[in-house]
Amino acid sequence: MSVSRPTRFHQLRDSYVQISKYVRAQLQQKHPSPGVKCASLCARRYSSTVALSDARSDKGSEAEVARDGAISTTSQRWSRLSEKQSACLKRFERSALNGSRITTWDSLASIKLDTDKQDAGAVTICGYITSQRSAGKFEFLQLVNPRLDRAVQVICSKEKMKRPAPGYTDDAVNGQAQPRNIETEIRGHTPVQIIGSVVRRAAPPKKRGQAESIHHLEDQQSSILDKLDPFVGQIGLLPHVEIQAESIFPLNTFPADLVAKCDTAFPPESRHLQFRTDHELRSRIRLRSMVASKIREGMLKKEFDEIETPLLFKSTPEGAREFIVPTRRKGLAYALPQSPQQYKQVLMASGVSRYFQFAKCFRDEDLRADRQPEFTQLDLEMSFAGAEDVMAVVEDIVRNFVWPNVPNISPLRNATSTEASLEGQNWSPQEASKFPRLSYEDVMTRYGSDKPDTRLGSEIHPIDGWLPDNVVSMLTSLEEPIVEVVKIEMKGAHPSAAARFIRSFLDAPTSALYSNNPAGMPGISVYDPSKPLRGLASFGHEAAARIEESFEPEPGDIFIIQTRARAPFAGGSTVLGNLRRDVLQSAISEGFIPAPTGFAGLWVVDFPLLSPTEESEPGQGGLAGICSTHHPFTAPQKGQDLSLLITDPLKIIGDHYDLVINGVEVGGGSRRIHVADMQELILRDVLKLRAERLEDFRHLLNALKSGCPPHAGFALGFDRLMAMLTDRASVRDVIAFPKYADGEDKFVKSPSLLTAEQLATYHLAIRDSAEAKAPPPVSIKA
Structure with a gap:
């Protein structure tokens, strides 16, 4: 019997069967029977749930421990503070405003309450508490707005005054509420935030001899009652509404031992209290702001560009003594500008046609009633313009943007008039055509002054x-x-x-x-x-x-x-x-003699271009014995024999003009030299400046060489103008923080002594007065 040999097909089939048995056996080991599989899955799910619960429990315990630790850490931090430090931090925490929806005083004044509506709803409002009085179970407070010019009556029960406002506790930082009596913290001048409701107020009885007047707001129908607050001065009381306070948050405290009323005389060292208690001072500073805004409006309408020029300049001999600012680079220093004169002329050469700014200027001069070491001037310059163009602009600004916007001002009148006062009449632009003009020779002959009243x-x-x-x-x-x-x-x-x-x-x-x-x-x-x-x-x-x-x-x-x-x-x-x-x-x-009233404007023209220097007035420091009457950039008037500049310079008349109002020189200007060769001739051949001093002006000469057009300008002394408008004898009364004797700012106590470190940083040394040479005299004609 013969045995057949296996074919290739059978071999592959047997291999596949063996592989399948092997795979099934492996899968059987990993995945038991259904009953076993279900029990295993339940066990796994139970263990996962228990693990998750345990994890959550552990996390909760960790959070509680962390929180307890944080509380412990916070307590430890506060325990390390001194009592004074702790109290300071807590007071500051309480001083913040509560909420963001603050009621404005304008909206408060516009509230209308008729007989049917006695309550206008809740308000949150801020201001200063000034006067207060008790009546029965209530406290009547006067709340003055942040501008210190309006007030409203606040009524609060004494029980609420003794109860802290929500969140207003002695330990507001760490949350342990210890009630505080805010009644003891509210004194005159205390800043507060009040939450309450606006209600209708009955007409208050007028006290005998109390000076009050009622007027209507221009933009609202509400009435304002003018009265004198004993702490801040003249204010306008809102007589038709009052606030019933639910909560009062003192935002700071005012010293109990400090008397600050409107009849208290404070020294310059307490300038902030002068502001707080003197309503006339506040009014002058606000008027200054308003007049500046009107002037700016007028200049912009005339297509002037407001351009700021640098305050860190260089030392150039313009006529006044400068303030020097040392640098860390040895031997190098800036100088604060006596005026923006050179920068604005460079702007004219740069293609700027009309420039202006409210410029800060600095001159190291002796103080007078009308002079400060730092002052503000309205500075302007016009290209392709002469004296007539500039004078027309300045006169229009004064007539149409200053005078009409100053309340209770007397009208302009002809400068040569000596008739009785025109007080009480309304000013109009048609009252006078232009300010009259007198030459320097005329005013000196007739009044003995180049700025006569x-x-x-x-x-x-x-x-x-x-x-x-x-x-x-x-x-x-x-x-x-x-x-x-x-x-x-x-x-x-x-x-x-x-x-x-x-x-x-x-x-x-x-x-x-x-x-x-x-x-x-x-x-x-x-x-x-x-x-x-x-x-x-x-x-x-x-x-x-x-x-x-x-x-x-x-x-x-x-x-x-x-x-x-x-x-x-x-x-x-x-x-x-x-x-x-x-x-x-x-x-x-x-x-x-009765005091003069009204305003008399006058242009003084035809000044000599140059004046002889005295030993105390070397002017630009030249060697010719003469100096510029105005400054060395003033052009001579047209039509003169300019050869006199070399042979007899004192006979040359400058194209220079001053604006004088009521005996105050409020400003001056001139047509400028716009040709570089002519400017260099004046500096070198007429004033005879040394070569090194001439080079100080090289930047200007280079600008003039670049096709600079004819130009003219003016500087209006803004401090002097405001002093005149407010009838004050000193410009200090119209400056927020003025300088006093020896240029001292008594409020901040400047200038201050330099430390040894500062001296070393700026490569400076202090010499004894015996070793130091006397400073060179400086011209005051500029």
Whole structure:
């Protein structure tokens, strides 16, 4: 019997069967029977659930432990603080505002409540608590708005005053509430946030002798009751509503031992309290802001671009002493700008046609009532323009953007008018066409000053040849002097009273300079019909007769005769001009003459381009013995023989113009030199600046060489303007933080001493005064 050999097919089939058995056996080991499989799955699910529950339990325990640890850590941190530190942090935590929906005072003033609606709903409002009073179970508080110009009455029960506001606890930081009595923390000037409801208020009874007036808001129909708050001064009380307080949050405290009322006089060191208690000071500063915004509005309408120029400049000899700012680079320093003059001329060469800015300027000069070491000026410049263009812009800004926006201001009037006050009339642009113009020669001749207050009258008159030679020789030792006289009208004062007044004036220590001046002492007589030659005998018979005929004096009028050298005018005033001004001011202060009112604008033009320097006034530091009357960039007027610049420079008239209002020089400007060669000639050949000083202006000369167009500009002293508008004698009264004697800021106590580290950083050393040389004198003409 033969055995057949297996085919390839059978071999493959047997291999497949064996492989299948093997795979099934392996699967059987991994996956048991259905019953076993179900039990195993349940066991696995149970164990997973238990594990998850245990994990969650563990995590909860960990969170509790972490929280307990955090609390313990926080407590430990606070326990390490001193009592003072802890109290400080808690007070600060309470001082934050609560909530974001704060009711505005404008919306509060606009609330209308009729007889049917007594409650306007809940409000959250902020301000200062000032006066407060008790009545029965209630406390009546006066809440003043953050601007300190409006107020509303707040009513709060005494029970609520003694109960802390929600969240207002002594331990607000760590959450352990310890009630605090906020009634003890609310004193005058306390800033607070109040939550309550607005209700209708009955008309308050008017106290006897209380000065109050009611007016309506311009943009609302609500009435405002003007009254004097004893803490902050004049305020407007909202008389138709009041607030019933639910919660009061003091946001800070005011010292209990500090009396700060509107009749308290604070020194400059407490400037912040001056602001808080003096409503007139606040009004002046706000008026300053408003006038600045109106001027800016006008300049932008005239297509001027407001461009800021750098404050870190370089030292250049413009005429005033500079403030130097040292740097860490040895031997190098900046200088604060006396004005943006050079930068704005470079802007004209850069293609900017009309520029302006409210510029900060710095000059290291002695302080006066109208002068600060740092001051603000409205600075402007125009390309392709001359003096007439600039004067027209400035006059329009003053007339149409300043005066109409200053409340209770008297109108402009002609500068040569000496008539009675125009107070009470409404100003309109049609009242006067333009400010009158007088030349420098005219104002010096007629008023003895280049910035006269023309409202006062009392012009100066020459009387050469009127007085006998022996009388003139008693007045002065000058050869062939100019003799001048001024009549002070005493408005009907008795001659004896006028004589006592002028005698007292001359005896005052401040008048010693008039009796001892180099030009000679003044000759003074009082017109008195009861005396020989009517009181003018000291002038001689002929002079007395001519004076009486020419001036038609009234009894009590004072005549002052003064001599001066026969030479062209120089500087800003004469001896008689200063004496005239001071006598008139003294007569006004003592009630002999009524104080002038209204505003008198005047352009003073035709100043000499150059003036002789004195030993104390070297000007630009040149070697020619002359200096620029304005600054070295002023152009000479057209139509003159410019060869005189080299042969007789003092005869050249500059294209320079000053704006004078009420005796205050509020600004000045000029047409500029726009040709580089001409500017260099003035600096080098006329002023004779040293070569190294000339190079200080190389940046400007290079700009002028680049096709710079003709241009002119002006600088309006904004501080002086505001002092004049608010009738203040000193610019300090219209500056938020002014400087006082020696340029000191008494509030922050600057300037301060340099430390050794600062001296080393800036490569500086302090020399003893004996070793230090006296600083060079500097011109004040700029």
